[in-house]
Amino acid sequence: MSGSPHILLAEDDNAVATVIQASLEGAGYRVALAETRAARDAMLAGAAYDLLITDVVFPDGNGFDTLADALANTDGCSVIVVSAQNTLDTAIRAARLGSYDYLPKPFDLDELLKTTAAAMHREASAAEPAQDPDGGEQLLIGRTPPMQALYRVIARLADNDLAVLIGGESGTGKELVARAIHQSGQRAQRPFVAINMAAIPRDLVESELFGHERGAFTGANARTEGRFGQAEGGTLFLDEIGDMPLDAQTRLLRVLQSGEYSPVGGSEVRRSDVRIIAASHRSLPDLVAEGRFREDLFYRLNVVPVAVPALRERRGDIAGLCRHFMVGAQDRGLPAKTISAAALKLIERQDWPGNVRELENFVYRMCVLARGDTFGVSDVRAQFVTATDESGGDVDGIDGAIAGWLADRAPSATGALYDDLLARIERPLFEYVLGETGGNQLRAAERLGINRNTLRKRLARHDLP
Numbered sequence: 001m002s003g004s005p006h007i008l009l010a011e012d013d014n015a016v017a018t019v020i021q022a023s024l025e026g027a028g029y030r031v032a033l034a035e036t037r038a039a040r041d042a043m044l045a046g047a048a049y050d051l052l053i054t055d056v057v058f059p060d061g062n063g064f065d066t067l068a069d070a071l072a073n074t075d076g077c078s079v080i081v082v083s084a085q086n087t088l089d090t091a092i093r094a095a096r097l098g099s100y101d102y103l104p105k106p107f108d109l110d111e112l113l114k115t116t117a118a119a120m121h122r123e124a125s126a127a128e129p130a131q132d133p134d135g136g137e138q139l140l141i142g143r144t145p146p147m148q149a150l151y152r153v154i155a156r157l158a159d160n161d162l163a164v165l166i167g168g169e170s171g172t173g174k175e176l177v178a179r180a181i182h183q184s185g186q187r188a189q190r191p192f193v194a195i196n197m198a199a200i201p202r203d204l205v206e207s208e209l210f211g212h213e214r215g216a217f218t219g220a221n222a223r224t225e226g227r228f229g230q231a232e233g234g235t236l237f238l239d240e241i242g243d244m245p246l247d248a249q250t251r252l253l254r255v256l257q258s259g260e261y262s263p264v265g266g267s268e269v270r271r272s273d274v275r276i277i278a279a280s281h282r283s284l285p286d287l288v289a290e291g292r293f294r295e296d297l298f299y300r301l302n303v304v305p306v307a308v309p310a311l312r313e314r315r316g317d318i319a320g321l322c323r324h325f326m327v328g329a330q331d332r333g334l335p336a337k338t339i340s341a342a343a344l345k346l347i348e349r350q351d352w353p354g355n356v357r358e359l360e361n362f363v364y365r366m367c368v369l370a371r372g373d374t375f376g377v378s379d380v381r382a383q384f385v386t387a388t389d390e391s392g393g394d395v396d397g398i399d400g401a402i403a404g405w406l407a408d409r410a411p412s413a414t415g416a417l418y419d420d421l422l423a424r425i426e427r428p429l430f431e432y433v434l435g436e437t438g439g440n441q442l443r444a445a446e447r448l449g450i451n452r453n454t455l456r457k458r459l460a461r462h463d464l465p
């Protein structure tokens with residue numbers, strides 16, 4: 001076995017280490033084990049490994065803090081980071097350290113084996129360890145697999161200037177993703193400038209983007225700097241790019257190709273150094289097919305497509321987002337509240353067609369309107385009813401009502417749920433049908449499809465006439 005690749009596995013949890021070690025050895029690798037950060041760093045200095053698979057949180061400190069130094073002494077050892085700290089910051093720190101990949105825990109052993117095999121065969125040039133940044137403010141909340149996938153893409157975009165096109169439904173967080181790409185990259189200290197194409201009158205788009213000289217058009221009383229100028233050295237975020245008029249698209253394409261632009265009404269040529277991130281909630285290929293978006297501009301912007309998942313595809317993030325927005329509510333001067341576990345379950349079942357923005361507004365509304373310090377199921381349901389009335393659609397329906405009823409009950413309560421729920425449903429059902437038949441029990445029984453005597457007995461049980 002001495003010729004097979006040698007892996008150092010740094011993992012303080014014995015059970016996890018045993019499983020990973022067995023799986024790697026089963027695939028033919030030699031595996032050495034380090035249970036602390038200090039042991040890991042000492043072993044890296046003392047022997048040559050082809051690959052380090054390392055956890056992040058160790059009893060003797062954060063595994064990232066010493067990793068760059070420890071790797072500097074190795075002969076280009078590849079790294080796979082495995083961590084339960086599933087934040088964007090972890091993905092970015094892993095990428096910055098030149099790690100081959102980052103696997104959020106829990107992960108699939110097959111996935112680890114695939115990543116290990118790929119890391120063994122990768123090009124040596126991919127291993128340039130970069131500076132390890134300090135963890136910044138956490139912008140994006142979410143730890144579900146779709147968010148992990150998104151973090152990995154963002155981390156890979158941090159150290160280059162490739163154009164990015166962000167897709168995703170309205171309110172999913174596209175602008176936040178653009179900010180995260182900016183903040184985690186080398187332009188972080190330079191401006192991030194956002195412009196929403198849908199919000200600018202057609203005639204003003206070019207002057208908004210490139211600025212104008214005094215007197216360039218009626219009303220241009222002073223010289224202004226456009227967004228390209230404001231974003232110089234940083235990132236320009238073009239939101240709702242699908243709404244950009246065709247002539248402005250042509251101009252933008254020219255600027256992206258040449259790296260130069262002139263203000264409207266001016267002849268001075270300026271060089272531009274901005275990273276372009278565009279976003280659209282509409283499908284740009286569809287707009288291209290309809291002749292409303294230039295195909296060449298689409299390809300220029302779509303160098304790296306990034307898809308932001310809808311909230312209903314990551315319901316597991318809803319609780320964390322709710323807590324995040326409840327803290328945010330206090331920053332906005334709204335009352336501090338907590339939320340019951342049952343109410344959270346109800347919120348998690350919603351579809352949230354307006355995505356995170358709708359959830360955020362919902363939480364703020366609850367903070368203002370709910371009585372008491374804790375939102376309960378009834379508070380949440382009352383707000384859903386309001387939302388249904390506002391949208392004219394069925395937000396929750398009978399499934400939601402049953403979920404809410406169940407959520408009010410202790411999970412350990414057993415034995416009577418079925419009868420209790422039927423009794424709860426029977427009363428309004430009977431009342432409604434008897435109302436329709438003017439109190440005629442025979443016709444009500446026919447409509448209900450049950451025996452008249454059965455109906456009579458049940459009515460007596462509910463004290464209904």
Ligand SMILES: Nc1ncnc2c1ncn2[C@@H]1O[C@H](COP(=O)(O)OP(=O)(O)OP(=O)(O)O)[C@@H](O)[C@H]1O
Binds near residue numbers: 168174321356
């Ligand atoms: N993952 C997230 N963590 C925390 N807040 C989020 C997250 N995603 C979205 N938000 C919040 O939801 C709101 C909407 O996000 P954002 O404006 O980025 O969405 P968008 O996809 O750009 O929307 P639109 O398509 O309408 O422009 C913002 O207040 C943002 O802060």
